[in-house]
Amino acid sequence: MNSTVQDPFEERFHHAAQRHERAWLFISVAMIAVLFIAAVYLVVHDYGVVAKTARIYVDPDTPATLADFQGSGIKQTGPESYNVYEMARIWSWTPGTSTPITLPAGSHVTFYVTSGDVLHGFEIQGTSINLTAIPGVIGHVSYTFDKPGTYYIICNEYCGAGHQAMIGKIIITARTKA
Ligand code: CUA
Numbered sequence: 079m080n081s082t083v084q085d086p087f088e089e090r091f092h093h094a095a096q097r098h099e100r101a102w103l104f105i106s107v108a109m110i111a112v113l114f115i116a117a118v119y120l121v122v123h124d125y126g127v128v129a130k131t132a133r134i135y136v137d138p139d140t141p142a143t144l145a146d147f148q149g150s151g152i153k154q155t156g157p158e159s160y161n162v163y164e165m166a167r168i169w170s171w172t173p174g175t176s177t178p179i180t181l182p183a184g185s186h187v188t189f190y191v192t193s194g195d196v197l198h199g200f201e202i203q204g205t206s207i208n209l210t211a212i213p214g215v216i217g218h219v220s221y222t223f224d225k226p227g228t229y230y231i232i233c234n235e236y237c238g239a240g241h242q243a244m245i246g247k248i249i250i251t252a253r254t255k256a
Contacts, residue, residue, distance in 0.1 A: 128215055138214030141165075141192040147172075152179060159186040164231070166191070166198035166211040169240030171231055178247035181223065185250070188220045198244065199235030210235060226252045 084092075128134070135141060142165060146153070151163040151173045162179055165172040173179055181187065191200045193211040201208045202221070209217045223229070231246030 128212065129209075129217060131218070133216040135214045135216075139194075141214065141216050142194045146190065147192070150177070152181075155188075156186075158182075158184050160188070162187055162189045164189055164191045164200060164211070164246070165194055166200065166233070166244070167194040168196065168238055169233075169244045171233075171244060171246035174231075174246045178228075178249045180249045180251065183224060183226045183250050183253045184222070186220065186222045188218055190216050190218045192216045196237050197235050198233045198237050201232050201234040202248065203230045203232060205229065208234065223248070223250045226250045 141147060146161075146163045147165050151165070153161045153163070155161055160181060162173075189200070189207065189209075191209055191211045192215060193213045195213060197213075198211040199208070200211050200217075200219075204227075205221055205223075207219050207221050209219050211217070227250055229248040229250065231248065233241055233244035237244070
């Protein structure tokens with residue numbers, strides 16, 4: 079039998095194999111394209127560890143010396159808006175559980191968060207707030223607390239032996255009727 083003459087079964091098999099190869103080639107290229115688009119989207123929409131709007135200092139010790147991070151760490155900026163300045167250090171938040179941040183429901187709060195030593199994760203349970211506390215960088219995130227209750231700040235970035243004890247507290251009190 080001449081080897082150049084293929085039997086019909088073999089021919090069908092080769093066509094099927096080619097179809098599968100083309101399909102999988104297309105799927106692989108499509109996956110690479112999707113990942114590339116996702117990466118560009120995340121960069122454009124500022125989903126980095128350090129947001130473009132964060133304040134960055136050459137000396138990582140500078141944020142700790144700023145007046146905002148001394149005292150209560152709470153500054154009223156409008157009738158229902160506040161700035162809260164949170165300093166992370168192993169292994170506590172300032173302000174932390176001993177001085178809970180107490181604000182009325184409806185408060186629009188902008189948190190300014192930094193670290194005095196290593197990386198920490200600033201997360202407020204029950205909210206969408208989650209940012210990394212970085213030495214020398216002041217990141218910020220805003221949130222409106224509509225529901226009264228107790229909200230806990232936790233550290234979600236492993237930072238050493240006392241990591242799980244890094245807790246802060248926010249108390250949102252019921253709005254008093256005018
Ligand atoms: Cu701070 Cu984990």
